[in-house]
């Protein structure tokens with residue numbers, strides 16, 4: 001079942017299946033909200049902040065997401081899989 005992902009600071013939304021990462025779901029759209037890199041947690045260019053929603057997270061290297069960032073909701077969108085509708089924001 002797809003979930004509605006809202007990008008709060010870009011005023012855009014897209015649907016993402018549970019088995020797809022947020023980055024992968026976004027890639028299927030015409031929205032250019034995030035940089036696309038390695039797609040596997042290795043480069044750190046796809047960072048977002050999660051504001052709301054449930055999700056499953058695959059391992060993220062502290063090289064790209066520090067413990068402080070993680071506590072503040074920062075994550076790599078290629079490692080996040082939605083379990084509900086979500087609200088996120090992109091980072092500079």
Ligand code: FES
Nearest residue numbers: 038039041044078
């Ligand atoms: S695209 Fe490289 S870490 Fe997400």
